[in-house]
Amino acid sequence: MVLPASPIAGPAPWQRALAEVIRDPAELLQRLHLDPALLPAARRAAELFPLRVPREFVARMTPGDPDDPLLRQVLPLDLEHAAPAGFATDPVADHRARSGPGVLQKYHGRALLITTGACAVHCRYCFRRHYPYDQDNASRQAWRQAVAHLAGQDDVDEVILSGGDPLTLSDRRLTALTRQLDALPRLRRLRLHSRLPVVLPARVDAGLLDWLGSTRLQTVMVIHANHPRELDGDVATAAASLRGAGITMLNQSVLLRGVNDQVETLAELSERLFEIGVLPYYLHLLDPVLGAAHFDVAEDQARALHRALAARLPGYLVPRLAREQPGAAGKTILA
C-alpha cells in the first residue's frame, strides 16, 4: 500500500479502492452469480498470474454471463496452461531493449521507463505477465539512476511512463519523478500508458491533476480500453478532467478473441471513445505471450476486421493495426 500524501489526510479514495481490489477467484464468481464449477480452474491459473480486478470494473460486468467480454479479460482459465509453439515468456524481447536500470529503449527519440510492477488489474493477455519486475523497475532509489541514464541520452525527447501501471504510484512519487525529468533540457514530452482511468477512474482526482499541471512537459495519456462497455459515466468524467487539464487523450486496444473480435464491437469502441474525448491510436495484435494463446486472432482475420472497420468509420476513428516485432525500428503497422 502506498503511503498517503500527508499523515493527516489518510489514503485517497482511489488508494482505498486499489487496496480493496478482488484477488480471490471465489469472490469474483460469487459476485457475478457464476457457476462455482469454474473455481478450481480459476485457482489453478491464478497460480500462474494472480487474479486482480477493481470492484468498480466488476460492477460493469453482466452477472450470470461467463462469456462477458470484461470478465474474459480478467478471469483465470485452464486454457492458460496451454503452451503452443511460438508463445514465449518474453514475446517482445524486452530483455534485449534494456538500456539502463528500468529503462527500455527500442525506438528513436522515445525511452520507456518501467516505473513500477504494480497494476490495478491483471489482464490475462498481458505481454508482461512474466516480466521480472522485482529485478528491473525504476522505482525507489533506482529512479535517480534511470534519470541519470536518460540525461546521457541526447536523442531522447519523449519519456514514456509504463510498468506495470505508473498511476498506481502516489502523486508524491510521480511529482518527484517528473521534477527530475523536467530538469532534462532535451525532453519535450511525457507520455503515460495507464489502464487506471478505465478500471479505476477515481484515480483521476485533484491530486493527479495537480501533478500533471506541475510539469513543463507536454503530456499525452494513452488509456487502454478494449471494449465499449468499459467506458461508463465515471470513465467519461475522468477523461473530461484530463482533457480539461490540457492532456492529449489516446486509446490503445489489443485485438482479443472472444472480447472485441467483431467489427460492430470495434466500431462502437471507437464511437464511444470519441464521445468521451479520446482518439483511437493503436489496435494491437496479441503479443504471443505464454498463457494467452486462446486470445489470439489470426493476422488475416485481423486485417479483414480492420478493413471492415475502415469501411464504416471516418478515418480519424480507425486505429492503426499494429504488431510489435522484436528488433524493428518501431511498431509494425499492418494497416
Ligand SMILES: *Cc1c(COP(=O)(O)O)cnc(C)c1O
Ligand atoms: C510501444 C513502445 C513505444 C511507443 O511506440 P509508439 O509507436 O511511439 O507508440 C516506445 N518504446 C517501447 C519500448 C515500446 O514498446
Ligand code: SF4
Ligand atoms: S494493466 Fe497493462 S501492464 Fe498491467 S496487467 Fe494489464 S496489460 Fe499488463
